[in-house]
Amino acid sequence: GIQVEQSPPDLILQEGANSTLRCNFSDSVNNLQWFHQNPWGQLINLFYIPSGTKQNGRLSATTVATERYSLLYISSSQTTDSGVYFCAVGEAGGGADGLTFGKGTHLIIQP
Amino acid sequence: DAEITQSPRHKITETGRQVTLACHQTWNHNNMFWYRQDLGHGLRLIHYSYGVHDTNKGEVSDGYSVSRSNTEDLPLTLESAASSQTSVYFCASSARGFTDTQYFGPGTRLTVL
Numbered sequence A: 001g002i003q004v005e006q007s008p009p010d011l012i013l014q015e016g017a018n019s020t021l022r023c024n025f026s027d028s029v030n031n032l033q034w035f036h037q038n039p040w041g042q043l044i045n046l047f048y049i050p051s052g053t054k055q056n057g058r059l060s061a062t063t064v065a066t067e068r069y070s071l072l073y074i075s076s077s078q079t080t081d082s083g084v085y086f087c088a089v090g091e092a093g094g095g096a097d098g099l100t101f102g103k104g105t106h107l108i109i110q111p
Numbered sequence B: 001d002a003e004i005t006q007s008p009r010h011k012i013t014e015t016g017r018q019v020t021l022a023c024h025q026t027w028n029h030n031n032m033f034w035y036r037q038d039l040g041h042g043l044r045l046i047h048y049s050y051g052v053h054d055t056n057k058g059e060v061s062d063g064y065s066v067s068r069s070n071t072e073d074l075p076l077t078l079e080s081a082a083s084s085q086t087s088v089y090f091c092a093s094s095a096r097g098f099t100d101t102q103y104f105g106p107g108t109r110l111t112v113l
Helices: none
Strands: A004-007 A010-014 A019-025 A029-037 A043-048 A052-056 A059-064 A069-074 A083-091 A105-110 B004-007 B010-013 B019-025 B031-038 B042-051 B054-057 B064-066 B076-078 B087-094 B108-112
Touching (some): A004 A083, A019 A029, A019 A105, A069 A083, B004 B087, B010 B019, B019 B031, B019 B087, B019 B108
Antiparallel strands (some): A004 A019, A029 A083, A052 A059, A083 A105, B031 B042, B042 B054, B064 B076
């Protein structure tokens, strides 16, 4: 099945800093989502982005499907951005249904 | 507002017992999914359904079953709970299959003693 690797695994930043989270995947995808898992465990959709670029406030994401990676940008970090960020992909061409998740990036924003 | 709910939110049970976790969505989505989340493994797909009376096995389906009798509900049953099934379980739904945005419920934390 498709492999999903996220980097870095852990990231500690000061409030106000910018960050870039990366997601590499091993095969063609027809679904790619970024999630934020908050300290209460809730998975919050950030972006549905199998290709292209999207922005939502301080967050933006870019997926280059031909090169099999996606980037999540967080600007002017706030303490509420802390949590785990997951990239999840759906494999194109008849692969396993549902989403395959990476192991996440654990982000800590310090005041 | 449409939503997806799970119950119970926390459950403690004993090895060998049958356990059913409920998932209910008001999005009117055809597609529903069950995942489990474990440290070191991320989230993994257990079962999914593309509509009423349709069920399919995911990556880690052994020991679990689902049934879909209506659009809104996809209960997950552990036939004989094992300690290895201690995990956090998430239900999700989408409108147009696995190429569409999936929305997740709040999760159920299950402990099998």
